[in-house]
Amino acid sequence: MPGAEMWNNPLYNSLVNNSRDLLCRMTLIWHAVFFVTLACCVSVVLFLESDSVWAQKIAAFAFAAAFALWHYFLNLRIQSPRSHPFLMLLYVTGATFFTVLLINLYPIFWLMVFLLYAHTFIVLTARWAIAASVFISLILTWEMFLAREFTAENLFAALALGVASVGFAALLGWFIDKITDESDARKKLIVELNATRAELAQREREAGVQQERQRLAREIHDTLAQGFTSIVMQLEAAEQALPNDAAAAQKFLDSARQTARHNLEEARRVVADLRPELLERESLPNALQRATERWTQAHRIAVHTNISGAPSALAPELEITLLRTAQEALNNIAKHARASAVELSLAYLGDVVTLDIQDNGVGMAANGNGAPASSGFGLIAMRERVAQLGGQVTVESAPGEGTTVAVELPIRRQASNGTLDAGASNNGTDSTRTG
Numbered sequence: 001m002p003g004a005e006m007w008n009n010p011l012y013n014s015l016v017n018n019s020r021d022l023l024c025r026m027t028l029i030w031h032a033v034f035f036v037t038l039a040c041c042v043s044v045v046l047f048l049e050s051d052s053v054w055a056q057k058i059a060a061f062a063f064a065a066a067f068a069l070w071h072y073f074l075n076l077r078i079q080s081p082r083s084h085p086f087l088m089l090l091y092v093t094g095a096t097f098f099t100v101l102l103i104n105l106y107p108i109f110w111l112m113v114f115l116l117y118a119h120t121f122i123v124l125t126a127r128w129a130i131a132a133s134v135f136i137s138l139i140l141t142w143e144m145f146l147a148r149e150f151t152a153e154n155l156f157a158a159l160a161l162g163v164a165s166v167g168f169a170a171l172l173g174w175f176i177d178k179i180t181d182e183s184d185a186r187k188k189l190i191v192e193l194n195a196t197r198a199e200l201a202q203r204e205r206e207a208g209v210q211q212e213r214q215r216l217a218r219e220i221h222d223t224l225a226q227g228f229t230s231i232v233m234q235l236e237a238a239e240q241a242l243p244n245d246a247a248a249a250q251k252f253l254d255s256a257r258q259t260a261r262h263n264l265e266e267a268r269r270v271v272a273d274l275r276p277e278l279l280e281r282e283s284l285p286n287a288l289q290r291a292t293e294r295w296t297q298a299h300r301i302a303v304h305t306n307i308s309g310a311p312s313a314l315a316p317e318l319e320i321t322l323l324r325t326a327q328e329a330l331n332n333i334a335k336h337a338r339a340s341a342v343e344l345s346l347a348y349l350g351d352v353v354t355l356d357i358q359d360n361g362v363g364m365a366a367n368g369n370g371a372p373a374s375s376g377f378g379l380i381a382m383r384e385r386v387a388q389l390g391g392q393v394t395v396e397s398a399p400g401e402g403t404t405v406a407v408e409l410p411i412r413r414q415a416s417n418g419t420l421d422a423g424a425s426n427n428g429t430d431s432t433r434t435g
Contacts, residue, residue, distance in 0.1 A: 026179055027122060031076050034115045038064055041108045049106065060105045067098035071119075081123040088123040092132050095119065100143055113140060117168065126177050130170065214384060226331045227263030230298050231256045233334065255298050262294075284319045285311050285346060288326055292344060295327075299334045302341050309348030318409055321385045322346070322355050325393075328382050329357040329405045337361025337403060353411050358404040364397040382407075 042064045046057055074091040075081065081088050099116050102109035116136060121129040141159065238252035279287050285307045292303040314322075326344060333339050339361030347354045382405075383393045391409035 306345045333359045355407040360402045
């Protein structure tokens with residue numbers, strides 16, 4: 001699909017991967033810092049605190065281990081923690097309890113306060129995180145105040161610590177929220193891109209289905225419908241010849257039988273999506289010659305075929321389009337023109353190939369716009385076929401002066417290695433002029 005290249009480009013994949021990993025990487029870093037800092041504090045307590053008793057050290061180790069497990073099960077293992085606000089409030093409450101408990105044992109655990117604030121803003125939305133940070137700051141301020149002698153200096157120090165803690169928490173929270181908001185914005189963009197991608201894919205599928213329907217409609221019209229029309233005309237001619245001219249009637253019946261068999265072959269090929277039977281065995285000029293011979297035999301109208309330029313193998317869709325266009329034009333002549341002679345010309349002109357079908361029939365009257373009134377499905381299908389290949393169809397006609405259908409297509413040759421050598425490729429157009 002055309003849209004598939006757009007969605008598989010490196011820029012889109014980079015945006016998707018970065019947006020998914022940004023917050024995840026940041027959160028994992030904070031988890032790692034938490035466990036490393038906690039382990040360092042415990043190591044300092046166990047190996048560098050020589051003045052404390054082992055019972056206090058073991059208590060600190062036990063509380064630190066419980067804190068680590070609390071963090072692991074109620075934070076690290078929770079997917080999308082902000083979608084579980086009450087569970088995260090429980091986590092923050094427990095984390096605050098463990099932090100205060102460890103600070104009471106050893107002041108080194110004040111280092112965990114920094115991480116307590118950080119994880120509060122990671123797991124809670126901004127409103128809840130600010131409220132929790134104020135709560136944590138009040139508890140820590142009160143804890144610091146109780147740990148010292150009641151003096152004005154200590155009270156001022158405790159209050160200053162509380163204000164600084166709240167300010168630090170707000171600054172840290174703003175930083176984390178900015179990163180989180182950026183990640184959320186990218187996730188929203190990804191959702192929109194995926195929705196657009198799905199919509200584009202659906203439209204491409206619908207366009208493909210519609211294009212295939214139109215192709216089948218053209219194939220059926222250019223093969224089965226034309227054949228059935230020819231059979232009906234031959235049977236009507238046979239009916240008119242009976243009973244006076246049995247020999248002529250038999251010729252019409254034989255021709256109808258031959259056309260029916262040919263129609264059956266074409267029907268099988270349409271189903272199998274193969275090239276027309278004529279083009280499977282012969283070049284385009286020979287296929288056109290064979291097609292005109294069959295048409296002449298069926299309708300008793302002389303066709304003069306003229307090939308000019310240097311014939312070469314064209315892309316299959318070009319040859320099919322030219323053959324089907326010639327067959328459709330001949331079919332229209334048989335049904336409407338009342339012509340006695342037809343001139344078919346195929347010309348290879350450098351970067352373009354042209355096909356002209358001219359009859360000496362009754363022609364067509366102009367409609368209100370000054371163009372010939374020639375808007376059957378056959379002409380529409382003809383123009384659609386040619387326009388899809390960047391060509392144009394011109395119809396020239398006037399009452400009593402016959403009709404000329406002219407097709408011009410940019411050449412795309414079939415190379416020896418099976419690839420296509422593209423010539424000029426203008427946008428497909430069609431025009432209609434009166435004589």
